[in-house]
Amino acid sequence: xxxxxxxxxxxxxxxxxxxxxxxxxxxxxxxxxxxxxxxxxxxxxxxxxxxxxxxxxxxxxxxxxxxxxxxxxxxxxxxxxxxxxxxxxxxxxxxxxxxxxxxxxxxxxxxxxxxxxxxxxxxxxxxxxxxxxxxxxxxxxxxxxxxxxxxxxxxxxxxxxxxxxxxxxxxxxxxxxxxxxxxxxxxxxxxxxxxxxxxxxxxxxxxxxxxxxxxxxxxxxxxxxxxxxxxxxxxxxxxxxxxxxxxxxxxxxxxxxxxxxxxxxxxxx
Amino acid sequence: xxxxxxxxxxxxxxxxxxxxxxxxxxxxxxxxxxxxxxxxxxxxxxxxxxxxxxxxxxxxxxxxxxxxxxxxxxxxxxxxxxxxxxxxxxxxxxxxxxxxxxxxxxxxxxxxxxxxxxxxxxxxxxxxxxxxxxxxxxxxxxxxxxxxxxxxxxxxxxxxxxxxxxxxxxxxxxxxxxxxxxxxxxxxxxxxxxxxxxxxxxxxxxxxxxxxxxxxxxxxxxxxxxxxxxxxxxxxxxxxxxxxxxxxxxx
Numbered sequence: 001x002x003x004x005x006x007x008x009x010x011x012x013x014x015x016x017x018x019x020x021x022x023x024x025x026x027x028x029x030x031x032x033x034x035x036x037x038x039x040x041x042x043x044x045x046x047x048x049x050x051x052x053x054x055x056x057x058x059x060x061x062x063x064x065x066x067x068x069x070x071x072x073x074x075x076x077x078x079x080x081x082x083x084x085x086x087x088x089x090x091x092x093x094x095x096x097x098x099x100x101x102x103x104x105x106x107x108x109x110x111x112x113x114x115x116x117x118x119x120x121x122x123x124x125x126x127x128x129x130x131x132x133x134x135x136x137x138x139x140x141x142x143x144x145x146x147x148x149x150x151x152x153x154x155x156x157x158x159x160x161x162x163x164x165x166x167x168x169x170x171x172x173x174x175x176x177x178x179x180x181x182x183x184x185x186x187x188x189x190x191x192x193x194x195x196x197x198x199x200x201x202x203x204x205x206x207x208x209x210x211x212x213x214x215x216x217x218x219x220x221x222x223x224x225x226x227x228x229x230x231x232x233x234x235x236x237x238x239x240x241x242x243x244x245x246x247x248x249x250x251x252x253x254x255x256x257x258x259x260x261x262x263x264x265x266x267x268x269x
Numbered sequence: 270x271x272x273x274x275x276x277x278x279x280x281x282x283x284x285x286x287x288x289x290x291x292x293x294x295x296x297x298x299x300x301x302x303x304x305x306x307x308x309x310x311x312x313x314x315x316x317x318x319x320x321x322x323x324x325x326x327x328x329x330x331x332x333x334x335x336x337x338x339x340x341x342x343x344x345x346x347x348x349x350x351x352x353x354x355x356x357x358x359x360x361x362x363x364x365x366x367x368x369x370x371x372x373x374x375x376x377x378x379x380x381x382x383x384x385x386x387x388x389x390x391x392x393x394x395x396x397x398x399x400x401x402x403x404x405x406x407x408x409x410x411x412x413x414x415x416x417x418x419x420x421x422x423x424x425x426x427x428x429x430x431x432x433x434x435x436x437x438x439x440x441x442x443x444x445x446x447x448x449x450x451x452x453x454x455x456x457x458x459x460x461x462x463x464x465x466x467x468x469x470x471x472x473x474x475x476x477x478x479x480x481x482x483x484x485x486x487x488x489x490x491x492x493x494x495x496x497x498x499x500x501x502x503x504x505x506x507x508x509x510x511x512x513x514x515x516x517x518x519x520x
Contacts, residue, residue: 057423079425089420093438093515102434108425136515149420156424 004071005032006192007056007160012065013217014051025051027217028065038186038193040203042249043213043221044257049196052218053162056194057083069160079108082153082191086165088145090137090152097133099148100124103156123151126185143174150182154189161191165198179206180234187231200250204242205232212252215260222252303485308492311485320469325493327469331387331462332455335394339455340448343399347406347447348440357407368400373461385466393462398451405450409443442516445509449502456498 009031015022025048033039041049054060055067058077067074069081077083091099100120104111111119124130127147137145146166153161167175179202186193197203203210210224226245228236236242285305292302303311315321350357350364372393383389413436421435463472471490478486 059419077419077422079423081423083420083423085416085420087414087416089416091417091420091435091438092517093513102421103424105434106425106430107427138515138517152420152424 004035005068006035006037006070007033007194008066008068008071009052009055010066010068012052012055012062012067014048014055014060015063022063024217026055026062027219029218029220030065031211031220031223033192033194036190036192037209038195038207040195040197040207040210041213042197042200042203042210042253043218044215044253044260045198047213047216047256047260048218049213050164052213053083053164053194053196056160057081057162079103079106079156080158081160081162082156082158084146084149084153084161084163084166086168088137088142088149090140090145090148092137095134095136096124096129096140096148099137100151100155102152109156119155123154126154126188127151127181141174143170143178146170146178147181150185154185159192161186161193163193164196166195167202168198175202176234182206183230183232200246200253201237204246204249205236210249212249212256215256215263221256224249301484303488308485308488312489312492315486315489320474321489321493323469324471324474324490325497327467328459328463328471328494329497331390331394331470332452332459334391335462336398336448336451336455338391338395339398340402340444340451343402343406343447343451344440344444347403347443348410350403351407351410351413352436354411357411364400364403368404371461372397372458373464376461376464380465389465390462390467390470393465394455394458397458398455401454402447402451405447406443409446410440413439442509442513445505445512449505449509452501452505453498456494456501459494 009029012026012029013024014026015024017023029052041052043049051060055062056069056074058074058081061074091102094102097120100123101116103109104116104119120133121130124133127150129144129147129151132140132144137148140148150166167178170178183206193207195203195207204226207226208230210226212221212224213219214221224245228239228242288302288305291297292299292304312321350360375393375396379389379392383392417435417439418431421431426434459470460472460475463470464476467473467476471494475487475490478484478490
């Protein structure tokens with residue numbers, strides 16, 4: 001028997017209103033993400049990857065088709081789906097501890113002070129923020145802010161983690177460190193993950209499956225299984241099979257960039 | 270610390286120095302430029318023997334009432350305009366129309382409708398501080414990044430929780446800035462408001478003095494207005510530093 005899909009795109013299309021009528025961004029996507037999978041969505045920039053994530057997060061509704069989470073159509077955002085944005089979105093007026101506790105002070109997920117402190121301490125430790133409990137975000141580096149955002153999302157115990165270019169604004173070393181930190185956290189916490197990324201390296205290193213999207217209006221170009229078992233370790237980057245997979249994904253993505261460039265050329269002519 | 274104090278004092282001393290230089294240079298008729306020490310003496314006289322404390326009290330009270338009323342209205346109105354772009358499109362021209370009208374031009378109408386009592390003077394100050402405050406407020410609110418609201422939604426916040434725990438904290442810095450700007454504008458409008466049959470107040474002091482060509486008193490009045498406005502501004506900035514120490518830039 002087929003195991004039930006946790007996230008399901010059913011013939012999903014989405015149009016945005018444009019100057020000359022509606023612009024199709026997502027074109028008839030059907031796809032399923034199973035329990036505990038780590039799926040990376042990769043494709044040329046501006047293709048509509050983020051739009052797909054926003055439909056799962058509940059910020060956008062499909063024009064046609066359905067987006068289901070655990071069998072239910074998505075109506076709006078909710079604490080079962082943690083979202084990590086490229087621009088962090090940590091609350092500048094709250095300290096690190098207060099940021100993490102934020103979701104636990106809301107009626108949807110309210111916890112007593114002692115429980116809140118316990119949860120905060122756990123995720124501060126997991127994300128290496130222990131020494132900054134009472135600091136305001138203005139004191140933190142970009143990598144630390146993103147760690148804080150992840151800790152805050154984790155604190156409400158989401159089933160899903162939806163990440164939109166989460167490490168896109170970080171330097172290469174911080175980025176690599178964040179990838180390992182996130183993989184470790186997933187080992188202990190177990191989530192179903194959807195990662196939007198531009199980085200082929202990141203997609204191959206982190207995910208169990210990669211979905212390559214076409215240029216706009218975006219469709220699924222190809223689905224690639226990543227056979228490496230978890231836990232993964234940085235030495236994987238040197239593995240010849242890793243290299244092959246990376247080349248394959250890269251050439252697919254580059255082809256889509258080329259297609260996008262042609263489109264732009266045609267429309268500007 | 271000492272160096273800082275010196276740096277703050279230098280420009281003031283420079284102004285006094287320049288003032289003396291002009292007074293003694295002979296370029297300007299001596300009768301037209303009272304010397305700083307004469308103004309200081311007159312200040313002391315007015316402060317100890319005559320009306321100055323009452324003038325300061327009356328003016329401060331008017332500014333306080335006008336700004337309090339103006340900001341109380343400007344904060345919710347500015348918030349709504351900043352938050353709802355569609356409403357702003359329609360209301361923005363209206364705000365800019367009224368904002369451009371100099372309060373002094375409204376005085377005849379204010380006298381007709383509100384008489385010549387305290388209320389009429391406060392109305393002028395209310396008008397000035399409302400329009401100054403509302404602009405600052407809505408420009409600030411309009412620049413709040415929508416990401417904080419999105420994040421709060423994904424963490425499970427209800428609309429009311431978003432308002433209370435996200436929007437209010439983000440609004441506080443703009444409220445304080447609006448208050449600062451409104452206070453500045455209200456002090457700048459004070460003399461105009463006290464054109465309405467005022468017996469007391471710094472504006473009245475200046476106007477009476479001008480009828481008798483008492484230039485030193487005019488200087489005393491102007492300098493008092495400047496210093497009180499400065500003191501209030503410093504006080505609000507101190508409050509701002511405490512209240513919104515989380516901000517990247519401290520106002």
